[in-house]
Amino acid sequence: MKELVVLSGKGGTGKTSLVASFAALAGDAVLADCDVDAADLHLVVEPKIIRRSRFSGGSRARVMSGHCIACGKCDEVCRFDAVFYDGPGNGRVAKTFRVDPIACEGCGVCAWFCAEGAIEFAPADNGVWFVSETRFGPMVHAKLGIAEENSGKLVSLVRAEAKKVAEARKLDLVIIDGSPGIGCPVIASIAGADLVLVVTEPTLSGLHDLGRVAELTKHFGIQTLVCVNKWDLNAELAAEVEGRARQLGVETVGRICYDQAMTEAQINRQALVEYANAGAAADVKEVWSGVSDRLSKLGPFAIL
């Protein structure tokens, strides 16, 4: 079984639209939406949820104000400016300390050092994840709670569950919709994957971000392909992006033209290749054939 991760570096380059089309073209793949922070794939593939589970990425501190003697030790040891002296009073003190759950890093140092045992340190509810069916096959996806931490761990979880589904159903491919950037969720979505496709655009920003994301995949030793979306927006820059990719050891696997159908398909809740045949849809099919060709050459086992 192989894992293909679609990334963009810069957001908004058409990554999710491409994943939806790949799902339609692959026919027998498991989908994993690892853009858990702002998941959009479900808007097109319309999953029917079969199983729903809570996700806890760590614990969080809470001062039990009834037990607080306002000694201030928690405030002293907290490195994350998460402790405030504005909690409700109790019989002994007029004001107590309070932990801001959004600023809390979940390190538990305050709870450890609280001599009164007045700080509760319990697993936080950070989100929810789903196993679903779509018209293209099974899908694992998630929703990280708003303003929550540890998206990387939720990404790891979604990937692991998608692999389990693939194994159980004897499907060979997991297609992963990654998140923008190069930080924790992105690293969690690519570590140990078989192939990365970077979707970029012919802009100076796209060029800059491709460089950073390609360095990241190189750092983790993962084979990487690139395709330029909306290439005709600036043909000169499209060529420059592809040239830069070559220098970085990243092969170009096709170009996709600028086409309103991309947005129209999204509005119609369809994958581009379901909605249209010509234009960008034809280009996407071309890109998919390049990607699946590369996947088939990777051999049955990934080289670690």
Next chain:
Amino acid sequence: MQIAIASGKGGTGKTTVATNLAYVASRGGHHVAYLDCDVEEPNGHIFLNPQITDRRPVASPVPQVDAAKCTLCGKCGEICRFSAIVRVGKKVLVYPELCHGCGGCSLVCPADAIREAPREIGVLEIGSAGPIEFAQGVLHIGQPMSPPVIRAVKAMAPRSELTVIDAPPGTSCPVIEAVSRADFVILVTEPTPFGFHDLKLAVEMVRILHLPFGVVINRAGLDGADVRSYCTAQRIPVLAEIPDDRRLAEAYSRGQMAAVALPEYEAAFTRLWKSVEQARGGVQ
């Protein structure tokens, strides 16, 4: 005044709004600072072309164990919630990339055997783009944790009349770090199903943080989602609509600010700046 520019979905035009806003406010005679807090993929510099005059490493503290003092009690491993330090047999191992820098291990060590040393995770670049003060954070490749780099950029905020913060996309910890304590947040969206869905997440986020905010609709005219009705129903001010104009996309592709490349957009962004000032007045 600190204004943070955010969006749930990436690629909706955060950097376009942030750089143009900084530019027109500066042209309007204000003392402006631009802070790029999208430290995973900072792009503001492409449009503002700043002269970088100072580079400083951003470090996160990680424990170092003095084996001579260590009694192998294992307390460090007990307090660490992230498995970044652990006693195994007769050794204490440290996994720096798992460390959150909470300092718990050094506090708990009864033998005073743990010292914290800085580990570089990114760099802070400071300079100016004409009259605009400029700072950006750049996270090193392969480093997972961006919040300390974002904190370092925000700590640079000069006492300017207007500080524009370009936030990363999403709604989780890096974004919270970037927008927290801003006086006003501009959420940039586009009227597509994806843009609209992610806007609603971003609205939830700023409401949890109790920050005043308004919306800018980019690529207006796409007609894929009724963002305007949603904003009206939710009593969210729509600060501006930027049309779906191919010339804008082309200027962006070359790294040109709309307000520079296309004169009519200087006026449009100036109006946006005015409506932000107005919305701020309405909130206070």
Next chain:
Amino acid sequence: MKIAVTSQGPDMNSPVDPRFGRASHFLVVDTDTGEFSVHDNTQNVNAAQGAGIQAGRTVADLGVEAVVTGHVGPKAFATLQAADIRIYPGASGTVQEAVEKLKAGQLQPADRANVEGHWM
């Protein structure tokens, strides 16, 4: 020699658990006498993070010389190496079969991790 085998159940006929950090049990086996004891790892199965590191610490504290398992990630590998514990990945079948294979010299010690970590 005292070894730990990752196991999906509490006895020698249980299948080897291919996971190290999140194995459901460790069976600590004396390869000379065939005696064994069971160590429940449920707490670690649900660990938020660092399961491989914590499992490495657990088996080091159990005083074993070697670990027999399916896969081992980089952090677990580093942890076991620091404790001078040899690692024999690639085991399958029942725990009993894996122990026999080890005794027959049919399992090779690893010099590096054989899977990528979950990273988080």
